[in-house]
Structures are given as structure tokens and as C-alpha cells.
Amino acid sequence: MFKKIVKRDGKIVDFNLDKITDAIAKAGAATEEFKHDRAAQLSEKVLKLAEETVKERTPTVEQIQDLVEKVLMDSSFKRTAKAYITYRQDRNKTRNAKSNLMGIYKTIAIADASEDSDVKRSNANVDGNSAMGKMLQFGAEGSKVFAKTVLVDPRFAAAHDNGDIHIHDLDFYATGTLTCCQTDPLKLFANGGFNTGHGHLRTPNSIASYAALAAIILQANQNEQHGGQSIPNFDYAMAPGVNKSFKKALRNNLEKYNKYSGKKVDVKIPDDIAYGDTETLKKLKIPETVIETSNEDVEKQTFQAMEGFIHNLNTMHSRAGAQVPFTSINFGTDTTPAGRLVTKNLLEATDKGLGHGETPIFPISIFKVKEGVSYNPEDPNYDLFKRSMEVSSKRLFPNFTFIDAPFNLKYYKKGDYNTEIATMGCRTRVFSSVFPESDGIVTGRGNNSFTTINLVRLGIKHGIALKERKEADWTGFYKELDDLMDLCRDQLLERYEFQANQHVRNFPFLMGEGNWFGSEKLKPNDTLREVIKHGSLSIGFIGLAEALVAMIGKHHGESEEARELGLDIITHMSKRCDEYAKKNHLNFGLIGTPAEGLSGRFTKIDRKEFGTIKGVTDRDYYTNSFHVPVYYPISAFEKIEIEAPYHALCPAGHISYIELDGDPSQNIDAFEAVIRKMHDSGIGYGSVNHPVDRDPVCGFSGIIADTRCPSCGRVEDEVPFERLRRITGYLVGSLERWNDGKKAEEHDRVKHNVSGTYTKAQKAARECAKANSAAAFGKE
Template sequence: MIEKIRKRDGRIIPFNKEKITRAIYLAACEAAKKEDKPADYNKADIIADEVVKFLNRSFAGQIPTVEDVQDSVVRTLIKTGHAKTSELYILYRGERNRIRDSKNRLMKDIHKITFLDSGDADIKRENANIDGNTPMGIMLQYGSTVSKEFCKKFVIKPEHAMAHERGDIHIHDMDFLNMGTTTCCQIDISKLFENGFSTGHGYLREPNDILSYSALAAIAIQANQNDQHGGQSIPKFDFDMAKGVIKTFRKKMKDNVSKYLEIEFDMDDDSTRGIISSVYESYGDIESIEFSDEQKEGFISALKVAIAQAVGSAEGLDEKAAKAFEFACRRSTKEIEKQTYQAMEAFVHNLNTMHSRAGAQVPFSSINFGTDMSPEGRLVSKNLMLAQESGLGNGETPIFPILIFKVKDGINLKKGDPNFDLFEIACRVSAKRLFPNFSFLDAPFNKQYYKEGDHNTEVTYMGCRTRVMGNIFGEEVATGRGNISFSSVNLPRLGIKHGIASGRTEPDMEGFYMELDEKIDTVINQLIERFEIQGSKKVKNFPFLMGQGAWIHSDELGPEDTIRDVIKHGSLTLGFIGLAETVKALTGEHHGESEKAQELGLKITRYMRKRMDEASKEHNLNFALIATPAEGLSGRFVNMDRSMFGEIEGVTDKEYYTNSFHIPVGYKLSAFDKIDKEAPYHEITNGGHISYIELDGDPSQNLEAFVSIVQHMAKSGIGYGSINHPVDRCPSCGYTGIIGDICPACGVKDGSGEVYFERIRRITGYLVGTVDRFNNAKRAEVKDRVKHA
């Protein structure tokens, strides 16, 4: 008689027939549901008796394992004519195995998070914006790890969880799935500031000077970060902040006219206030920090009349009123320049130091600017970049916000354009600090939305590369919208299975597209499933994003209203990585090596875009295709595929898959050639894209070349691009530039004593930082990168 059983962990426990009966009964219940009849517990018990008899015969004198018992149950069910029940029992068995494996994996991950240093554990470096060694960083990772397992077991459909577990797809930000958060939002700061806003602990009134504008903009980004799992962007920062500049300038003019009157006429405060009040009643509000001749004359005339009324005589006031204006204008211009710089400096410093998400990370933030041609907007743009150029307190390169300079012919692209000087500053600062990145409004797929004078129609990007503009619901604007969620397919795996990498003489493209369709269908269904979870949440669940009206039309809802009808204005996106490895596995060449491979790469990408366009029509939602910003994913997919298929040259022989549609980082070609080869993919990937160029040396020493690369991006049809180069810093003396083993400024050696040089690198649109914070896959990628001449 069987008396004991061996568990999977090796423990031996007493044999219990009741567990077999219950498992058979549960499977029978599922089978009975399909036939609309009740299950019979007694029949399950009888079948369990047959299982025990078989075990006694087959394992006499032995201790069977759990797997032995389960195999015996399946055999007995089939033999006794319960094939349907056996199928459902197998599914039940698989689900139990999945849950058990999940528990084991969870405990292993918790152990790594708890006891390993972040330098020794990739799991603690999945997000380079989180310090995995700090208490709050560890707590955030605990929550993330547990939430992922909970979602896989209890929230999402088993087939979606299985596809993710197998590495066929990757569900991004799964740890936030059950919470219903959206990914990102492009915030209309002007709308938010118009009547003030609340962060949950008090109401902040409308700001009235540029320092308050910048402070509240940082607070808005921080508050919104806690309602989303992605980033926050301000699409028209220069236009928004310009309002704070003019408000401050008006105050300065009043103060400085008052100072002049006080000195020149020995007036008290009440008298100067009366004159200022009279001037502004007559003249109206100052509309610009630069006066036209007509405006200057009008202000002086109003000032002369007001002074004459106060002193009782107009004699000699022409010259004095003019001097008062010149004095006030000169001082106010100088002061507003200084104060705007201080505001932008504070903004940059705040976003690199203020924390969100339980204090574990600084907010993911992006700032789009560069097209406001007003003196106030230009002042904001210039000083924002100067603050970036100056760096943080000890000269460190700011990581946030991601500055994105919007390039537009006729505004800032070439000499003679009103903001060309700002474009030159942008190139100079980017050559030193990696940012700004550059977006291109004249790319055909961006220009189609552009309406002159309507700044909301200027296509903007999140720092990561996300782009949200098209909208089947009509309102094709940047502000108030963002990505809802996205998932990626493992393209290289399909390339390996259907390409010459698997031993074929010719790729099986029919089989490739057939299986790609299956994966895309899975992603579409999974995104819809997630969307319904998100849409069922209420305004009160997102007190800032929805409660303060940051998301489009959310200000029309009440706290108890669900948000489905407003988040539908965002995008649901299919992502992909490793196009280069996919084409290589299919044909033996990647798309940088031949025109034939390039044609295939474009064909595959267009096919995925076509499927997304079809899904938009079928499901009445904004589906889009994104060139996935792969951080941890690139290493995850390749590690799984290498274990399945072995090491394949040019495909699985690295620690990472190539980012989205990019030419492999180790392939040598010129900067212009790389731009030209990647540019066509930008138009196809309407959910987001970016192209990088790698430069060697210090690009600050050759700004002409830097400018020419950005201008070529504009000419080629790139939507969003950036230029990578080394940024090193010596903490001993603060020198920033390119440093080998020895600092050229102070002579200290890297690693000597407590001095370790900071080596800042970019690996995705958002992910910029010291190399030691990157995971192993991204470290390997940085090491492999060649420079583009």
C-alpha cells in the first residue's frame, strides 16, 4: 500500500487520497460546466480509488513522486472514459505548476533584492533611475516584484501570462497593471495654472512670477508621476513659461518706475503707487518685455500725464518721464534676465533632486521647447539651456528633465530664422551635456498635424521616444494625452524559427508572417484586456492626473466617474526590438548590410503598422506601433532565445538585442548613412521612435559638424533624434569632458583613493546616467558601440 509521497522539493509526506479526489472533482466541475450538468463527487472518489490501485501495483515498495501520481490520474481518467476531464485536469495541473513556479521565482527574486548588491544583481538595475541599494529603492523593487507575480497569477488571462513567460511577448510595466495606471501624459501647464491646482494637501493658486511658474511646473510633474507608471512631458514649455516672464516683468517695471520717482521727486510710497496706478489705467498692461517705438512713446506719455497730475505741473516732465522709462526698462530687462535664469536653474535642480514613488526615484520628465518666437519665450528657452549647460551644484550633468528642442524650418533651423541663435545654443549645450535631443516638426508625418499659431498641434515627444498625436476620436493635439500601455513582440525569435538561421536554404516568410500574426493578435487582446482594467478605474484613483484635469476631458468628470471615455484619447501600442537580428536570422544580413535586407526590414515594420491601423478600426481605439525603448527587455529576450536555439552569430551571440529598428551598434557606417537608413522607419512607427548617432571625442570642439548632423536629420525625415558622446566628470576637481584614466585638469587617477570618475552615457531616450547603474545587457551594448564618422 502507498503510504508516502515525495514532494518536488524532496520532502516525504503522508499519502492522502482525498487530494486526488478533490483534483479530479475540480476538473470534472469544469467539464460539467461546458455540458451544463452537475459534477459527481462520488464518481470522482471512485476514479481516485482506481488511481490508488494503479499506484499500489506500479510502485509497490517505492515512494512515488507528485509527478508519478499526476501521471497516474491522467492515465486512469482516459482509461475510464473521461477524456474531457483528463484534458481539464492537465490544464489544472499546468496552472498549479505555474503558480508554484511563480512562488519559487518570487522567493528567489526577493532573496536577490534583499541580500545582493545592485552591482551583482540585474534585477536591482532594471531601471537605471532607481538606486537599488537604498531602503526605498529596495522597497519599490519588493512591491514591483510581488505585483508582477500577482498580475500573472490572478489578473491577466493565462494565455497572456504564458506568452509573457515564454518570451513570445513582453508586457511592459506589468507591476502597475492591476493598479490601472496609464503610461505617460503630455501636460498642458498653462491650463493647469489658469485657476491653480491641488496636490492633495492644499490648493496652489495661479502663479504670478517666473520663479513660481518654474517651481509649480516641477511640482506638477512630481505629482503626476505618482499617478502614472511612465513619464511626464510638457509639450510647449517656452509658451507656458513665457506668461510667467511677462508677469514678472510687469512687476519689475512698476517697482523700478517707483524707485525712479521716489528718488527724482522725493515721493512717498502712496504717491508712487497712485502714479503707477494712473499710468496702467491709461496705458494698459505691458504685453512684451521689448517695447516698440510706439509702445515706448505711449508709456512715456502716460507716465508724464500721471506725474503732472501728482505734482501739479507738466514743466520739464518730457525729459524726466523719458528718463524714468529708460531707467525702469533697463533695470527691469536686466532683472528679468537674471530671474528667468534663476527660475530655469531651480527647475533643472528640482527635477534632479525631488523624489516621487515613495522617494525611490526622481520623476521621469521631458520638456519640449524652441518654437516660441516671442521675446519672453525666447528668454525661457535660452536660460533653460544655459542652466543645463552650467550643470548641477558641483558641475554634474543633469539627467532630468530631458530637454527636447523642436526644430522647424522658418523658425530656428537655418541662418536668418528668428530662433536660429537658440538652435545654435541647443547644439552647443547638447555637445557638452547630451541634451537637448531634437524633434523635427517638418518630418512629413509630423507636419501633417501642424497648424500655424496653434501650439497644441506641434508634435512633441516623451524623452523615451513615445509620440501621441493621431486620434480616431478627432482631437489631434499633443496636450492632455499620452500612451495608455504597450507590449512588445519578440521578433528575433520568429526570425530564427523561420529563417536560414534554423538551417533553411531560404526563409519561410509565409510561416514568419503567420506566427507574427498570432503574436500580434495576442498583444492586441492583451492591450484591450488591460485597457478595460484601466478604464474601469475612477477619477478619484488618480487625484492629480484626472482629478486636476491633466488628462484631456478629465475635468468634465466627477470623482466617482470611470475614466474609460477619456483615456481612449491615448494610444495602445505594439512594440518591437531586434529588427536587425530578425532580418539577420531570416536572410544572413541585417538591414545595414544590404538594400535587400533593408527592404525586408521595412516590409516587416510596415506589416506591423498595417495590423495596428486595422486594429484601430476594428476595436475603435488608438492602436499604434512603437519602436520599443528597450532597457531590461533586450537582455531578457536574447537570454531566453540563446537557451532555446544556442549561440547564433549576429543574432544571439551578444548580451542584448539591438534597440528597435536601429542598425547594430557595432556596425561601422557614417553618421549620415545611419540617419538615412533609419529615417524611413520613423514614419512607420507612429507610436514613437528615435535615432542615435555616436560621436567620438569632444563634439564641443567641432560644433559645425554637430550642427550639420542635426540639420541632416531634419532633411532626411527623422522625427526624433539625438547625438551620443562620452561625458565624463572628475569629482575631485569638477572637470567635465572626456577623461581617460587620468584627469587632464587635476591629474588624479581613476580609482585612486575614493575618487571614481563619473562616466555618463545614454542608452535610451530617458535612460542616461553613470554606467554602473545600467544592467548587464546595456553595459555590453555601450561597450560594443562604434563611432559614426
């Protein structure tokens, strides 16, 4: 009989036959096939077999367990044998996950985020080197392991780990949180204020308080969700604050006038007086100097409030202090004097920048463009539209949503901000609904969760990329695509059930204060099922361009055939999501995935399995959603025309970018031409990228083409220049926070010519790209 045994950790301990007996007995009890006495007999057989077959004097635990499996399989207790094998596999899976987790923890604790670890750079909005950033990552990675081993169906976990799909925000799965919410501050202010959990905040009475509480609302919401936060009606929501401040200013200045002018003007200021209400002010016969001074006061206060709002969102922290809130604001359609003043000063504060002139990272600001409101010269907010483009040409924000896009316009009701399309900033769009009461309503709604399909892998398996076939197997492609979409549907439904069984008390601000659509009707112990049904369940995709290259040898920027095939694929996916929505009576939708942390993950997995394939897996990233590859030279207008049809097919979220060279603030006509082309082509949401650099020593902000500041002449040294770039829908000031995939993508970005013609270099690059693609797939 053996005296010792080697444990998995290498330790040598006393051999104990009773432990084998107990393990077999537990398996037998679980299946009810036998009891302890039979287990003792079986363990004796295990020992005898070990003495006959194990050559080492000291066996390992794994060797003994292998023999237990054999003895059980050779016995009549087949159910127990199967149960034991399954249990052992599950235990091995858990041990492996724990071992991998310890390795990840070691990376988080020791590696430098700027050089060594994509784990520490999965979210560019988190400083992976900070103490709280590390703490957030420790919790996130542990939570992912728990979710995959305990909460998620093994089918879904395996598909995620294999790189067939990507379950987003898996680290928040166990919390039951939703992704995002479009919060209406006016709803919170209407009933005497709100409670953030540490005290009640009364309805604000000045524009400064309105702006400050708006920032607090976004921060409080972020602490209860795993995605970003948005205000869809920022100008409408802040306008009452302007009017309240104007009324105060009128009363104060009239009091001063009466005190110091020697005159007595006995006027009662109406409670409903509004900034810019010229007709009422004339009727009241308030002295012109009082009106002018009051206007100046409220205009100054509004600018300071907007400046404070932006500063707050770039300095306040959420999630245990690990990151600033991921925030977005939509504005530009309130045509009242107060609403216009908010927009004007928000743009001015964005243009001015932060304390040292830095471009603000947050909020992601989005100007809502609408014919009859801002698009044409005769429109009341046309001047604000023009100003928004000037600011964006310098600061990269605002981005632009287009209410006139057919899929947005059908919901629009003039003067009702609830029906004006708004976005979460990164691209998430929640608008249509299978429930009539929330159909076409943006306020109070958001995305529940989303999961992304790896289109490139399907292209590799069913296309010509591996040179195993001469023609693409489209039947096999669509069959596997449908299987993966069904898998994503089932996974989203599983997660939805987990979220739906959470309680209002678990989300005291988001649900308890009535932020979410319909949640004001719930009590603390109610579950969320009846309200989160108004959110969306989104299926995403990444790498349409590489999938097309893998299938036929060209992407949709290169070939008309590829363009038609790309639209066929996404149309198919969109229709299937519509079928899921109808059958499950939930808001399923297709989203063009914002690939940040996912950008290089699929690529690494596929390259390991299929090797390096030119034009497919030879870069460190897959192309964002339906975009034309960033490295492909193409004019701005052509890119817009190619991508525009996909916006209608991705109702859960979409965005298109144009890359401009040089300083677009010096060519605002070209910038405007791009925005107008987006509007006229049916783009739903778009933005313009361009270089924004800054010398932190002298404060210069503009373009620094090389290693010397054009303002002070300083050569870049241990104090590096700040290179601000857009990562997905938001800005990042330090490229060191980007993962390797996004760094490679940013490096490859080419500029898009606005004139529609190509420079000699661009023509040569296009021809080179086509030649490389043809050579890779053996085509002439």
C-alpha cells in the same frame, strides 16, 4: 494502507484518505457529475491502485495525484477528469511562479546591483541597492507574477515568457495605470490652480512659482502612471510667469525710483504688461533706468527659476522615493520675448550644470526645430537654435524634434502649441487620432501601453541562419509575424479593457485635476473609457538588424537588398497597425521600441533555444528598433539616410542617434551639420551622443580618455570618474546601473564620421564586418 505521505516541501505527515476524497468531491461538484458518496468510492480505487503500484512505503503527494488522474480518466467522468487535470496544472503553475518569485526576492535582497543581477538593473533610473529601490523591485516582481497568473490571458503570458513578445510594464498591469501624459501646465493654472491630494496650490504669480509648480506637476503625474512625464509647451507655459514677474519688478522699481530720486512719476502699470513690450513702455514714459533695472531683475529671476526647476527634477523623488521622476520638456517655438527668455535661460542653466557642475540627468529637454521659427538665420528663434546645439554638444541635451518632417508638418498650425509635435523624451509620440477632436493634438494625451515583438526570433526560424534552408522563407515569416501582431493586438485590447474600467478616483491628479484629454468632464466615480480612447496602443519591435542577418545574411547597413527588405517588413507592420486602428476604432500605432530592460532578455532566451549564431545571437543584446547596429562603422549622414524612412513608419514613437567622437563643442559646425541633415532627411526625432566625463574631485567636465584627469592629473582610484552616457532616450551617470545587455551595447558603439568619408580603421572595420557576415552564412 499507507501511514505517511511526503509533501512537496519534503515534510512527512500522516496519510489521510479523507483529503483525497475531498479533492475528488470538489472536482465532481464543480462539474456536477457526482457527489461525495461517489467521490469516496473513487478514492478507494485510488488507494487500492497506490498499494499495487507504489513501491515506496511512503508515497509522495505527486504520486497520489497522478493516480487520481488515472482513476478519473478510467472512469466515465471525463469532464471531471479534465477539470481535475486543468486545476492541477494551474496549481503547479502558481507554485512554480511562487518558487521563482522567492528566488527573485532573494536576489533583490542579497545581490549587488552593480555586479550580480540584471533584475536589479532593469531600470537604470532606479538605484537597485537603495532601500526604497529594493522595495520598489519587491513590489514590481510580485506584481508581475500576480498579473501573469490572474489577470493576463494564459496565451499572452506564455508568449511573454517564451520570448515571442514582451509586455512592457507588466509590474504595473494590476494598477490599471497608463504609460505617460503630455501635460499642459497652463490648463492647470487657468482655473485657480490645482490639488495634488494634500492641499490646493493657487495659480502662481511669478516665474519662480511657475517653474516650481511645473516640477510638482511632473512629480504628481509620475506617481499615477508607469511611464515618463512630459510638458510639450514648456516655453509657452512659463512665459506668463515671466510677464507677471516683470510687472512686479516694474511696480517695485518705479516705487523705489519715486522714493529715492526725488521725482514723482505717476504711472499705472497695466495688468497685461509683458516683458519686452517696448512700444507700451515707451507710451507709458516710464524712466529708462526703471525699465533697465526691471529687465535685469526678471532676467535674473528667470535664470534662477530655470536653475531651480532643473535642480528640483534631479533631486525630488517619486514612487515611494525610489527614483527621480522620468521627465521631459519640449520648447523652442515661442517667439514672444517672455517665451524666448525662458528658452534662453533654460539652456543657460543646463549649460551651467548642477551644484558641482554635473550634467543634469533630467529633464530630457527637446528643442523643437521649425523653418520660419528657428531653422534659418532670418528666423526669430535662430539664435536659440544655435545656442541649443552649443549646449547639447557639451551636455548631451537638448535633443531635437523636427516639426517640418512631413508626418509632423501636416498637423502644424502656426501659433497653436497644441499642434506642435512633442515627445516623451525616450521616443513615445502621440499625435494622430481616429477621433477628430484629438487628431493632431499633443496636449493631454499619452500612450496607454505597448508590447514588443521579437523580430529576431522570426528571422532565425524562417531565414538561413540555422543553415536548414538556402533561401529565406518569407511566406512563413510574414504568416508568423501577422499571427504575433494579432496576438499583441488582442493583448493590448485586454489591457485596455482593464484600464478603461478604472475610475477617476483611482487617479485623483491625472484624471481628477483634468490633466488627461477630456478628463475635466468626468466625475470621481466615472470610469476612464471615454477619455483614455484618446491615448495610443502601441505595438513595438526590436532587432530589425539581426532579423535581416538571420533571414539573408546581411543587415540594412551592409546591403541595399537588406535595406529594401527592412523597409518592407516595417511598412507591413505599420499598415497592419493602421488596419487595427480602423477596425477597433482605437489609436493603434507602431513604435520603434526603446530597448532598455528588454535589450538582453530576448537575446538570452533565443541563444538558449537556438545557440550562438554569428551576427545574430553572438552579442548580449539585440539592436534597438530599426537602428543600424551600433558596432557597424558607417558615416553619420549614411546612417541618417538609412534610418529616416522608418520614422514615418513608426508614428507611435521613433528616434535616431549619431555617435560623435572627441569633444563636439570644439567642432560645433560638425554638430550642426548632423542636426541639419536630420531635419532635411525627414527625421522626426534625433539626438547626438558623445562622451561626457567628469572628475568628481576637481570638478573637471569633458572627456577623460584614460585613467588620468586631464585637468588635475589625478589617477582614477577608489573615487571613480563619472562616465555619462545615453541609455535609450535619457542619460545615466553610473554605468553600474545598466543591465548587462546595455553595458555590452555601449561598449560596442562606434563613432560616426561626419564628413561622409572613412578613416583607414573604419574602412578596415567595415570590410571585416562584411567578411564575418559572409563567412557566417557560407557566402562568398
